[in-house]
Amino acid sequence: MSNPVAQLNKVFDSRIRIGIMSALMVGDDVNFNDLKALIDVTDGNLATHLKTLEEQKYIKVQKGFIGRKTNTTYSITAAGEKAFRAHLDALEAIIRNVT
Structure with missing residues (x-):
């Protein structure tokens, strides 16, 4: 069996990206402000990580309006x-192999 550490995805090295992906796994869609509050990061920091995930085609972005906003x-x-x-499966395998 291959080393589970080799199965980890470098895109998910960041706690912010793990937070984003975790939030999106359990919700249908989440707006920017809710993600920002949930993960407790600045606008710029969140936007940078969202862009990386979007470039990898891991998330999709929908822009719209609520009223004029x-x-x-x-x-x-x-x-x-x-x-x-x-990625989560690899983390679980690492934990199982250590304990």
Whole structure:
């Protein structure tokens, strides 16, 4: 069996990206301000991590309006869910091998 550490996805090295992906795994879609509050980061920091996940095609962005105010929501893609589950499986394998 291969070393589970080698199965970890470097895109998910950041606690912020893990937070984003975790929130999107359990919710349909989450707007920017809710993600920001949930993860407790600045606008710029969150935007940078969201862009990385979007470039990897792990999340999808929907921009719209509520009244006259812009509303940006994020949801996980099938590829993102598969990649994040594989990452979590690798973490679980590491934990099982250590204990």
